[in-house]
Amino acid sequence: MKDNNNPYLATSAASNFGYRYVIYEPLAMVNLTVPSSQPVPWLATSWTWAPDYKSVTFNVRQGVTFSDGSPMTADDVAYSFSILKQYAALNTNALPISSVSTSGNQVTVNFTSSAYVLQAKVLGTFVIPKKIWSAMSAPTTDAV
Numbered sequence: 001m002k003d004n005n006n007p008y009l010a011t012s013a014a015s016n017f018g019y020r021y022v023i024y025e026p027l028a029m030v031n032l033t034v035p036s037s038q039p040v041p042w043l044a045t046s047w048t049w050a051p052d053y054k055s056v057t058f059n060v061r062q063g064v065t066f067s068d069g070s071p072m073t074a075d076d077v078a079y080s081f082s083i084l085k086q087y088a089a090l091n092t093n094a095l096p097i098s099s100v101s102t103s104g105n106q107v108t109v110n111f112t113s114s115a116y117v118l119q120a121k122v123l124g125t126f127v128i129p130k131k132i133w134s135a136m137s138a139p140t141t142d143a144v
Helices: 074-086 116-123
Strands: 044-049 055-060 097-103 106-111
Touching: 044 116, 055 074, 074 097, 074 106
Parallel strands: none
Antiparallel strands: 044 055, 055 106, 097 106
16 A cells, blocks of 8 residues: 555545545535435536436536635546546546547536446545645655
8 A cells, every 4th residue: 555645546645545535525415325315516616427328528516626725627636537538547437538628617528438337436536636636746656
C-alpha cells in the first residue's frame, strides 16, 4: 500500500483505509448497495446521458471551493476525466473515455462505447484540482 492519498489508485492509503471520501468528492452520490436508488447530485447539479449512453453532459455546481479556497470549475471536472483517459493506471474503473470538452459551466464526456453499465462509476468520479494535478510530473506515482 502506498503512503498516498491519490483517489484513483486502489493501492493508495486513501483507498485502502476508506478515507478518500473525506478528502475528495464525486459528481454525484451513488448508493451501490441499493442499485435502484437514484444518484444524488453533488458536485454536478444535473447530468444528461445521450440515448446510446456514449456521452454524458454535466452541469457543474457553482460556489464550490477546494480546501485551499480556489474555486472548482468546469475545467477541473473536465481535467478529472482527461487524466483518466491519459493515464490508464489511474482509470481503475476502465471508463472508455474518448474525449472531454467544456462549454461554459457544462462538461461533456464522450465514450468509445456505451457507458450504460458504468453509470455509477462515471457519476462517482472524484473531482481533482487541475492546477495541482497538472503540475505533477507523474500523477500515477507522485504522492498526493
